[in-house]
Amino acid sequence: xxxxxxxxxxxxxxxxxxxxxxxxxxxxxxxxxxxxxxxxxxxxxxxxxxxxxxxxxxxxxxxxxxxxxxxxxxxxxxxxxxxxxxxxxxxxxxxxxxxxxxxxxxxxxxxxxxxxxxxxxx
Amino acid sequence: xxxxxxxxxxxxxxxxxxxxxxxxxxxxxxxxxxxxxxxxxxxxxxxxxxxxxxxxxxxxxxxxxxxxxxxxxxxxxxxxxxxxxxxxxxxxxxxxxxxxxxxxxxxxxxxxxxxxxxxxxx
DNA sequence: TCCTCCGTTTCGATTTCCGAAGCGGTCACC
DNA sequence: GGTGACCGCTTCGGAAATCGAAACGGAGGA
Numbered sequence: 001x002x003x004x005x006x007x008x009x010x011x012x013x014x015x016x017x018x019x020x021x022x023x024x025x026x027x028x029x030x031x032x033x034x035x036x037x038x039x040x041x042x043x044x045x046x047x048x049x050x051x052x053x054x055x056x057x058x059x060x061x062x063x064x065x066x067x068x069x070x071x072x073x074x075x076x077x078x079x080x081x082x083x084x085x086x087x088x089x090x091x092x093x094x095x096x097x098x099x100x101x102x103x104x105x106x107x108x109x110x111x112x113x114x115x116x117x118x119x120x121x122x
Numbered sequence: 123x124x125x126x127x128x129x130x131x132x133x134x135x136x137x138x139x140x141x142x143x144x145x146x147x148x149x150x151x152x153x154x155x156x157x158x159x160x161x162x163x164x165x166x167x168x169x170x171x172x173x174x175x176x177x178x179x180x181x182x183x184x185x186x187x188x189x190x191x192x193x194x195x196x197x198x199x200x201x202x203x204x205x206x207x208x209x210x211x212x213x214x215x216x217x218x219x220x221x222x223x224x225x226x227x228x229x230x231x232x233x234x235x236x237x238x239x240x241x242x243x244x
Numbered sequence: 245t246c247c248t249c250c251g252t253t254t255c256g257a258t259t260t261c262c263g264a265a266g267c268g269g270t271c272a273c274c
Numbered sequence: 275g276g277t278g279a280c281c282g283c284t285t286c287g288g289a290a291a292t293c294g295a296a297a298c299g300g301a302g303g304a
Contacts, residue, residue: 003204004135010261010291013126026282037262042283052211060282067210074199081196082125088189089174132260132292148251159293164252182251 006051011036011044013075016064019054020072023063128173133158133166135197138186141176142194145185 007013011033018024018032030041045062048054053068064072129135133155140146140154152163167184170176175190186194 001136003200003207004139007200008130008132008135010130013130017126027280035263037264038283039263039285040261043260051207053207067207070206071200071203074203077196077199078125078129078193081193084192085125085173085175085189147249149249157294159295160252161254161294162292165291 006047009044009047011040012048015041015044015048016053016068016072017075017079019062019064019068023057023061025061029062128169131166131169133162134170137163137166137170138175138190138194139197139201141184141186141190145179145183147183151184 007016014033014036015029018029024032026038026041026045030036030038033041045054048068049056052065053071054062055065057063129138136155136158137151140151146154148160148163148167152158152160155163167176170190171178174187175193176184177187179185
């Protein structure tokens with residue numbers, strides 16, 4: 001139940017999700033999360049750190065702990081459901097920036113845009 | 123992403139979870155959800171109805187649609203993770219009313235306290 | 245009739261969230 | 275040395291979400 005409370009907060013799941021590809025700094029992570037407010041971001045980060053779901057590297061980036069990785073994996077079925085759900089309630093797909101017809105199920109498991117991104121080059 | 127928004131709201135996941143054992147009326151469901159406010163409850167209910175995750179029976183109870191069932195099942199890994207998580211961050215278990223040492227992993231799949239509960243008898 | 249529970253709505257008070265600005269710091273570049 | 279861009283993080287006023295309790299009409303049991 002406590003988990004439902006932790007993840008029921010507004011950006012927790014999203015942060016967990018965006019950290020899947022590797023460590024991210026504060027501002028880059030913020031950008032990925034639809035530019036959420038930094039205040040709430042810090043709050044969520046603190047909660048997640050407290051829950052030992054993420055931890056902070058010496059260079060101050062945030063990374064999923066092993067426990068966090070498991071949580072992220074536990075989120076996979078939900079992500080897959082989300083796709084089916086989207087297809088059910090909105091078969092047209094109002095927002096197909098690029099529409100690969102089918103079999104675009106997206107398995108972003110260990111994959112992802114593995115770009116830890118830090119400092120310049122951006 | 124829209125799913126993260128739908129389920130990122132304060133009681134959505136909980137409602138989904140509490141409906142796992144069968145249909146429930148408004149007030150019983152409210153009681154199960156830690157007595158959340160009825161206003162927010164109605165709001166969540168509306169959103170979930172809208173998302174076709176739940177629907178309303180002729181006797182006005184709320185029930186998971188097939189799509190909702192799938193969502194609930196997709197939540198299972200997360201629930202299992204939650205147990206491991208609780209054991210990790212709080213190995214003492216501040217709230218073990220009965221503490222079966224291990225192998226008490228709880229598979230509340232089709233199981234649950236199957237008591238649809240309606241009307242009198244309480 | 246009275247009492248209980250039901251689903252649902254309304255409304256003021258509290259909490260959370262947002263959004264923008266600002267702080268001190270590092271680093272590249274000129 | 276100066277400038278500018280990015281960094282992690284904090285503060286603060288206003289907007290939005292949530293709470294909590296009261297109330298409504300209706301169904302049913304005593």
